Amino acid sequence: MLNLARNELYRLFLSPLAWVILALSQALLAYLFLSHLDYFVQIQSQIAAIPSAPGVTEMIVAPLLGNAAIILLLISPLITMRLMAEERRNQSLPLLTSSPLSAADVIIGKFLGSFAFLLILLLMILLMPLSLLLGSNIDLMQLASGALGLLLLISSFMAIGLFLSSLTRQPAIAAIATFSLLFFLWIVDWAGQSGHDDAGWLGWLSLLKHFEPLLLGELYSADVAYYVIVTVTFLLLAIRKLDNERLTG
Amino acid sequence: MTKLLEATNLGKNFSQHIAVSDINIHLCRGEVLGFLGPNGAGKSTTMKMLSGNLAPTHGQILINGIDLLEQPKSAKVHMGYLPETPPLYSELTVREFLTFCGRLKQLTKQSLQSAVDKVIERCGLGDVQHRLIGQLSKGFQQRVGIAQAIVHHPAVVILDEPTSGLDPIQIREIRHLIREVADEHSVILSTHILPEVQMLCDRVQIIAHGALLFSDTIDALSTHMHASSVQVQLANAPTVDELSAIDGVVAIQTIADSTFRLHYQPENDPTEQLVSQAVTKGWQLRQLIADTHSLEDVFMKIVQREDASKDA
Numbered sequence: 001m002l003n004l005a006r007n008e009l010y011r012l013f014l015s016p017l018a019w020v021i022l023a024l025s026q027a028l029l030a031y032l033f034l035s036h037l038d039y040f041v042q043i044q045s046q047i048a049a050i051p052s053a054p055g056v057t058e059m060i061v062a063p064l065l066g067n068a069a070i071i072l073l074l075i076s077p078l079i080t081m082r083l084m085a086e087e088r089r090n091q092s093l094p095l096l097t098s099s100p101l102s103a104a105d106v107i108i109g110k111f112l113g114s115f116a117f118l119l120i121l122l123l124m125i126l127l128m129p130l131s132l133l134l135g136s137n138i139d140l141m142q143l144a145s146g147a148l149g150l151l152l153l154i155s156s157f158m159a160i161g162l163f164l165s166s167l168t169r170q171p172a173i174a175a176i177a178t179f180s181l182l183f184f185l186w187i188v189d190w191a192g193q194s195g196h197d198d199a200g201w202l203g204w205l206s207l208l209k210h211f212e213p214l215l216l217g218e219l220y221s222a223d224v225a226y227y228v229i230v231t232v233t234f235l236l237l238a239i240r241k242l243d244n245e246r247l248t249g
Numbered sequence: 250m251t252k253l254l255e256a257t258n259l260g261k262n263f264s265q266h267i268a269v270s271d272i273n274i275h276l277c278r279g280e281v282l283g284f285l286g287p288n289g290a291g292k293s294t295t296m297k298m299l300s301g302n303l304a305p306t307h308g309q310i311l312i313n314g315i316d317l318l319e320q321p322k323s324a325k326v327h328m329g330y331l332p333e334t335p336p337l338y339s340e341l342t343v344r345e346f347l348t349f350c351g352r353l354k355q356l357t358k359q360s361l362q363s364a365v366d367k368v369i370e371r372c373g374l375g376d377v378q379h380r381l382i383g384q385l386s387k388g389f390q391q392r393v394g395i396a397q398a399i400v401h402h403p404a405v406v407i408l409d410e411p412t413s414g415l416d417p418i419q420i421r422e423i424r425h426l427i428r429e430v431a432d433e434h435s436v437i438l439s440t441h442i443l444p445e446v447q448m449l450c451d452r453v454q455i456i457a458h459g460a461l462l463f464s465d466t467i468d469a470l471s472t473h474m475h476a477s478s479v480q481v482q483l484a485n486a487p488t489v490d491e492l493s494a495i496d497g498v499v500a501i502q503t504i505a506d507s508t509f510r511l512h513y514q515p516e517n518d519p520t521e522q523l524v525s526q527a528v529t530k531g532w533q534l535r536q537l538i539a540d541t542h543s544l545e546d547v548f549m550k551i552v553q554r555e556d557a558s559k560d561a
């Protein structure tokens with residue numbers, strides 16, 4: 001299982017895709033980071049006088065991690081699309097299914113491999129707010145909570161993408177389907193915000209709704225549970241799908 | 250003899266369609282079993298079931314005494330499988346790929362390197378071990394596929410049409426490799442090419458329309474293959490009457506001016522007579538070919554025999 005994850009990660013880095021994604025997302029976020037920083041420096045003197053004014057963490061770190069979430073939403077489908085679909089198209093899946101591995105081993109191995117890649121990306125993103133420590137105090141606990149939020153978000157992105165990738169043999173279809181579903185889950189609470197009280201359950205479905213409190217440093221077990229449930233559900237669906245293929249051909 | 254693989258009453262239905270029905274297969278240590286059938290006969294389906302990639306509708310599969318359906322993980326350790334399309338990652342080098350396969354098949358850290366070295370040597374991949382799999386020729390890719398199946402030294406190796414899509418030289422090399430593999434492993438080989446089975450296998454099973462028609466040694470198959478006719482070309486041909494006067498000839502078919510096909514009773518082969526008469530009477534023998542049945546003929550013959558025995 002870990003071997004599979006390692007191989008998955010290694011193969012990702014053999015393709016230019018991984019490097020391009022790392023470089024470009026880092027560049028985008030660095031630009032956003034700098035513009036947030038610049039804005040903060042500009043207005044710092046004005047807000048210093050206000051009591052309980054937002055600090056550097058609220059002004060820079062939280063928006064940065066919020067933007068990072070959007071970028072992760074955009075790139076996750078590109079990472080997950082190839083996991084199973086490409087394996088299918090190259091007809092290399094029998095290698096894994098005739099090895100002494102269960103369907104769960106295969107799926108979890110692939111999940112961990114892609115998860116590890118985004119973990120690397122996440123660590124690189126976190127270096128930016130951490131660099132603020134050189135000249136300022138930041139709320140490390142709020143940063144940690146935001147990072148945890150991103151981590152949970154990544155795991156649910158990966159699980160959803162992996163499941164959709166296991167349904168098709170065309171990576172492009174997997175990518176589009178994943179992107180659509182992720183985006184839908186992202187914006188589904190807009191209906192809930194439009195004033196209908198009975199649409200609250202839509203808000204509960206939203207990936208974004210559960211991420212926002214974490215960004216503000218509010219850690220609710222319900223939010224954590226939501227992401228864990230999403231991840232486990234889609235992983236189970238993917239395992240089920242793979243096993244079903246063996247049974248029905 | 251210990252049975253390394255034993256499949257009983259194996260069957261697979263795809264909804265209403267019966268792909269394979271009630272097949273029994275057993276494989277002993279050091280044996281090469283040819284699994285022969287025309288395209289679409291259910292060969293690959295059977296191979297997939299034996300390798301644990303497809304669950305049979307009914308039946309039981311034991312690999313090295315372990316039930317493949319009950320304990321797939323421990324059974325698959327004893328099995329290597331090469332599907333019709335070799336499952337390769339084109340972006341890895343040969344060595345990287347085989348190391349990955351070795352780990353997948355639960356080789357320990359200590360034995361991994363030596364196992365990979367050994368399999369690279371056995372499959373003749375030494376010169377290309379640091380090249381990307383995607384850049385190799387199809388013959389070499391097939392070798393990597395075979396290497397992948399034997400890297401963990403399994404008891405049973407299942408090869409599904411290992412020579413399809415290769416050029417004649419590559420086919421010869423791959424056959425040679427399979428012969429070597431067979432020295433150390435028990436092999437099941439599926440193919441639709443009859444000479445391949447004759448070259449490589451000790452025992453043969455013939456499948457058509459999802460049912461097992463024939464299961465015997467390769468010698469027994471040869472007798473089935475032997476047609477009771479001989480094709481002869483004579484430059485200075487005698488009349489048909491003269492030819493039919495030869496002892497044992499029951500019928501003569503004129504193919505061209507100087508080419509004939511002589512049919513005879515299986516127990517009464519006139520070839521020797523024919524040759525000696527050709528010499529004494531100056532017929533100038535140019536060509537003498539003992540007819541053999543093609544695979545299709547053998548199928549037809551075996552199918553006819555089955556039908557006849559049903560009627561009787």
